[in-house]
Amino acid sequence: MVPSLRDGSFSLFESGAMTKYVVSKYAKAESQFQEPRDVEAMALYEQAMRVEDYYWDPPFQAMAVEKIFKP
Secondary structure (H helix, E strand, C coil), rough: CEEEEEECEEECCCCHHHHHHHHHHHHHCCCCCCCCCCCCHHHHHHHHHHHHHHCHHHHHHHHHHHHHCCC
């Protein structure tokens, strides 16, 4: 099961992106977590970055180890 969030007409998946979206959108103004920008754009960016972290980083890290760190 894939975690997902629907907030009005906005939809998002990936728990890290959803957490940042909720904190950014609903944090109180005096909160240290408040980010003064478009929260939906930020959430989509975070979603893409998390997908990149989980799908692209592992194979590229393995390749770097083989090509750079193992002579």
